[in-house]
Amino acid sequence: MSKNQLENLNYLIVTEFAKTLELFDLSSSEARLFAVLYIENRPMKLDEMGEKVGKSKTSVSNGVRSLLDLNLVERVWKKGERKDLYQADEDLYRKFMSNYIHKWLDATNRQKDSLEQIEEQLRKESLQVNNPSLNEYVDDLNDRLIGMIEFHKLIQSTFKDIKHSATSLNKNN
Amino acid sequence: MSKNQLENLNYLIVTEFAKTLELFDLSSSEARLFAVLYIENRPMKLDEMGEKVGKSKTSVSNGVRSLLDLNLVERVWKKGERKDLYQADEDLYRKFMSNYIHKWLDATNRQKDSLEQIEEQLRKESLQVNNPSLNEYVDDLNDRLIGMIEFHKLIQSTFKDIKHSATSLNKNN
DNA sequence: TTTTTCATACAGTTTATTCTGTACAAAGTT
């Protein structure tokens, strides 16, 4: 097997892996960048990454910062090295999955709160409605609100389950 | 409470609900469109929806078709009505969650297969490598591949758990 | 201190996505 063939395989792997990472709401560039960092398995410089993903240094700099913000990549210090070095977190599952679950739980919690607040407001003000057709409209609206809130609760309970399943999986490793 | 105030609440609810729906990979327009259909709780015509979401008929037509493709909305027939009528599926949780879970399972399965295929290819061809430095590279690459495949397995096992949890939730309703 | 090397802010460009208006074909009405 030639070096060329190996580089080809490397390229394929990066491409496939990046597709999976996009499912976690990374942009395609971010996904590819992380995939490269992960497969190289060593601290890399901006220009090295730029070379590998075929993007400008500015672009890679932005990408790396996103990944840093998401806690998927860390900056590494090496004696006598002037350029910044970055490397991918090893623990794929924990980083990606738990990030993801928390994102869902946060978001649905926030939105459920908003809806419940609206529900309360609706309940309060509906007492002052005498017009029968308006009253009916309020009731309908309230039904729908309840449906939505229930939906949010179900999502949350599902993701809480995942959360537990996820942490127990981690324990077994 | 005035009719105007109610419309205002309605607007707020749609906005909040749409945010949640975007988490399921709907575009913001699709999300808003579904939210409107759901809150109205009745079959709606294209122009009515266009009015409510403030978009052109063409735009709504495209949006509705996307939602139809995703099985989130259905076309409804009504006697003596020339225009098409569409309404939102009632069962939010089942439609959105199970769609979503299957999407994950499908995608990760496909990508895991690709990676395993590459792994096999690597294993076969690596037997013909004599150059020591290339050999090391092959081993490193293989390690990384194994890490990725493991990652995919963990994701799958997590989503299979959710799938069960989700279906049991449904039984209790 | 001067010079070099680096990361990133910024502005402008390219590319991709979303939306609109017109046009047309299919179906309904007269």
Next chain:
DNA sequence: AACTTTGTACAGAATAAACTGTATGAAAAA
């Protein structure tokens, strides 16, 4: 058959996202 009404294909406009090259300031090297 002639005329309306309706949904959507299509092409172009508007908007948003991603990328690039230049410029700048901070830090290291000379």
